[in-house]
Amino acid sequence: MPTGSRAGFPRDHFPPRRRLSASTAFLSPRPHRSLPLVDLSASQSVELSLAAIRRDNVRLRALTHVDPADARARAASVDASPGVKPLLGLTYVAKELIDVARMPTTGGSSLFGSVPALEDAPIVRDLQAAGAVVVGKSNMHELAVGSAKNPWFGQVVNPLSPAHGTGGTSSGSVAAVAAGFVDFALGTDSGGSNRSTAAATGLYGFKPTNGLLSVEGVRPVSPTLDTVGILSRSGSTLARVFAALVGRPPSEGVALAGRVFARPIGLHGPVDASVERALECAAETIRAGGGEIVEVTFSDAAALSQAGREILRYEFHRQYRGAIAAAPERVGQDVHAFLAIAAQVSAAQYDDALARIGEHRQLWHRHLEGLDAVLLPSAPGLAPRLEDEHTRVGGQWVPYGPAGAELRMWANTIGLPAVAIPVTRPPGLPASIQLAGRPRADAVLLDLATALGRAVGG
Numbered sequence: 001m002p003t004g005s006r007a008g009f010p011r012d013h014f015p016p017r018r019r020l021s022a023s024t025a026f027l028s029p030r031p032h033r034s035l036p037l038v039d040l041s042a043s044q045s046v047e048l049s050l051a052a053i054r055r056d057n058v059r060l061r062a063l064t065h066v067d068p069a070d071a072r073a074r075a076a077s078v079d080a081s082p083g084v085k086p087l088l089g090l091t092y093v094a095k096e097l098i099d100v101a102r103m104p105t106t107g108g109s110s111l112f113g114s115v116p117a118l119e120d121a122p123i124v125r126d127l128q129a130a131g132a133v134v135v136g137k138s139n140m141h142e143l144a145v146g147s148a149k150n151p152w153f154g155q156v157v158n159p160l161s162p163a164h165g166t167g168g169t170s171s172g173s174v175a176a177v178a179a180g181f182v183d184f185a186l187g188t189d190s191g192g193s194n195r196s197t198a199a200a201t202g203l204y205g206f207k208p209t210n211g212l213l214s215v216e217g218v219r220p221v222s223p224t225l226d227t228v229g230i231l232s233r234s235g236s237t238l239a240r241v242f243a244a245l246v247g248r249p250p251s252e253g254v255a256l257a258g259r260v261f262a263r264p265i266g267l268h269g270p271v272d273a274s275v276e277r278a279l280e281c282a283a284e285t286i287r288a289g290g291g292e293i294v295e296v297t298f299s300d301a302a303a304l305s306q307a308g309r310e311i312l313r314y315e316f317h318r319q320y321r322g323a324i325a326a327a328p329e330r331v332g333q334d335v336h337a338f339l340a341i342a343a344q345v346s347a348a349q350y351d352d353a354l355a356r357i358g359e360h361r362q363l364w365h366r367h368l369e370g371l372d373a374v375l376l377p378s379a380p381g382l383a384p385r386l387e388d389e390h391t392r393v394g395g396q397w398v399p400y401g402p403a404g405a406e407l408r409m410w411a412n413t414i415g416l417p418a419v420a421i422p423v424t425r426p427p428g429l430p431a432s433i434q435l436a437g438r439p440r441a442d443a444v445l446l447d448l449a450t451a452l453g454r455a456v457g458g
Contacts (some may be wrong), residue, residue: 085131121217139172192408199432235450257290
């Protein structure tokens, strides 16, 4: 069982298992930087990040592993190496599914023990070459299918409010960014996790076109749907990191004028009034900026989400059933429950689901002709309650993740890029809207998200 120092985690960085008192006071996360990014070396940035982590990681349980000596060594290597580094001065954390050399890749579980990865995943290696330094590994739902109450590492607390959770499996990644530990984080998005968690914490959360960013060195959940994406406090940081990863110069930005955005009809169920107001704010902003809003009917959204769930369950069961059967005590009850449900998906159902999403991809490509982006909510309500991960939609409390599946899963099954954008209206928790774009038009989508986000207070 990977607890405390037995997992190789420094004890002062490991979040203890304890229940926080439920307070409704909203917190203003304390940024760890006091200097402009251009004035910071990699080593200076790392020291600021480590200080922020020491202050608040025990309370938030955002990070499962931090190695200060390794982070400092990585920073020194960046500072000493020649050449232009577009991400110099930025720090980040990687979700526990992503290999970082000399750190364990636990998947938020006890299943794999605490054996350190032998080498960095290619995406970590590319970020290091661009000047960004990884300072730790982030907490998550166990194996990306368990609940928010991780039995090994504890439940992540929302930095915006100790009474609220983070709403998805990239939980520690968003908490680390929202708390100001780091500039950005790597998360994974197989069914919407980068976007649901960003929505709960007032961040930008990006899911790239399927296959565009490498998933090598990442523990699989569902290879058909898996993507690695980026979470940050600003759209410009998302765009900057993405540009470095794909080897292109940073964009100079785009205007909303002349762009066509679709409001989908039939793609999702009801949302809370706070989310509806955020959508209307975004639509009004687009029109005021010279853009156009059109309504487009999308059919069979529920069937598309169901196909995605069947694929994810089947592929997860195929990947992990043997390891879990060999050591059932090393995973929590929520993973066992998920595995039992996943076992019910037959090979015939799986093949049918793959065929359905293939048909839908062709249909969606036709839908997207002439459009720059689809505008819709990221989540049906605001950040979920910590106690049960439920959010209010109208007069009802509903499960935050399942209730928002139709808002997010379709982008994974179709393979489109999508980005969550915060809409801040103090006081209180932020709402979140989402833009989805054409396959491989990720850079344009991020530029549009940045422009729209600045205008709506994100």
